Amino acid sequence: MRRRLHNTGTEPVTRYLARIAVDRYPGEPERSNALYRSRPLTFDELQLTAHCGDEPMTWTVKHDRDAFKEVWLEFANARTRFPLYPGQETEITYTYSVSEALWGRWFQRAVRLPTRQLSVSLAFPATLQPTVWGTESSLTATFAPLRTPAERTEDEGTAVFTWTTLDPPLHARFRLEWHLKSDTPEQPEESAPVPTPSTLMTQAGIVQEGDPVLTTPARPFDLPAEADQAHAAVQALLDGIDRVRALHTFGKGMGLAAPQVNIARAAAVVIPPAADAQPIVLLNPSVAEASTEMDRQYEGCLSFFDVRGLVPRPLSVVIAHTDVDGTPRLTRFEHGLARLVLHEVDHLQGLLYRDRMDPGTEPITVDEYRGTGKNWTYS
Known part of the structure; x- marks a missing residue:
């Protein structure tokens, strides 16, 4: 892998996040999961090396899962440090090896x-x-x-x-x-049981219903004093979103709250459904204003993803939240985006969408639901 990097920020860059994900059987997640449970990918076999120009780069592990690795490539080695300062450019390269038995015949790059x-x-x-x-x-x-x-x-x-x-x-x-x-076609392996949606979310690192962190109000950030903690929480959410989106198509957009990745702080990220939309980061959010006009749409929750529930929500909402630098904000969201945001704000208050459903109604199974991959509709 070769990357030419340009630091357009205001602070020196001291590390770069590299990801290695393997999938022997694309489109057959249950088959791949069974393979990597019995034969996980290891750093020993990867033999990862990295360089910035001619300088070797050390690296540290961020995530080590059966079929997914993340490492920080450090702009340093035992002899020297070489941060990438604002305005500077450099080229880094890193190499690794994966056997065909674990890799699969495909290569994917996310921007x-x-x-x-x-x-x-x-x-x-x-x-x-x-x-x-x-x-x-x-x-x-x-x-x-x-x-x-x-x-x-x-x-x-x-x-x-x-x-x-x-x-x-x-x-x-x-x-x-x-x-x-190939002169010798691959022999099919014994089929593995199909994992449930909730099992897949568990494997992606999403906390599941029943964990106390999901029913405990999240602790707000003291901003800007806790800016570093807020940045770390948001990065953990973005990483979790990447893992989840590799497993499921979200036609309505999606969101993730910090308690769902076992961080009991008041941070959430919402991904709008538009292809070119940027993630919406919410720190210390609360509802400042909500419309009296409401509708009912089916929602799913990554923390119990085997069912969908019909949930009433306001069609318009104003959210009070805080920038990392401590600046207070008021932002209005409408229709589907309001629903996504309110779902995540509920998480930060220790509420699940089951708590919002009309009395006497129950969630339906994924098999009964007909809206997977489609956006909500509004007149």
Whole structure:
């Protein structure tokens, strides 16, 4: 992996977050989960190395799961430190190895930072007669073919497929997949039981119903004094959202509150359904004003994702919240976005949507629900 980085901020950058995710059987999560439970990916086999220019970079582990790793690549080594200061540019590279038994024949890159150019090259022995194709997806769009094909070249028995895009939108995901000619077709493994939606959310690190943190009001931040803690909570939420979105399509948008990642502080992030929308960060939020006009729509909760509940909510709401620097804000949200925000504010008050449902009504199972992947509708 090669990244050219430009520090456009006001503080020196001292580390870079690198992610390694594997999926041997895309589209078959239960089969992949069974494989990685019995044969987890390890750092020993990854043999991860990183460099900033000619300088080796040390690294520290942030997350270590069976099929998902995150590491901080440090702009430092045992001999020296080399932060990336405001206005400076540099190139970092990092390499790792994964066996075909664990990797799968695909490569995916999500655009999480403003990016000028994304380029992917795949090299195969030409004797394997490789073919390559690709797809693109976003927060609200399902997989669609790449707008341009991968270009193929050959050099001394190696077939190289290269695909490039300029100025990719934030939160876009690009996937390249390949097929190789094989004389010995893969033998199917014994099928594993299909995990429930709640099981998948548990594996993604989402706290499940019954944990006391979900029914305890979250502690507000003292801002700006606790700005570092607030930043850390928001980053944990964004990381959790990335893990969850890899498992489920959210046509209505989605949100995540800090208690759901076991952080008992008043922070939440909401992802609007629009493809180009930026995450909405809410610190110390509370309802300042709510419309008397309401509607009822089905909601899901990542902390008990096997059911959907019909929940009454105001059609318009004003939320009081605080910037990291302590500046108070009032923001109005309407319709589906108001519903998403109120759901997360409830979490921070120790409430679940079951507490908001009309008396005598109960959630329905996912199998009964017909709105998965579709936005709410309003007249």
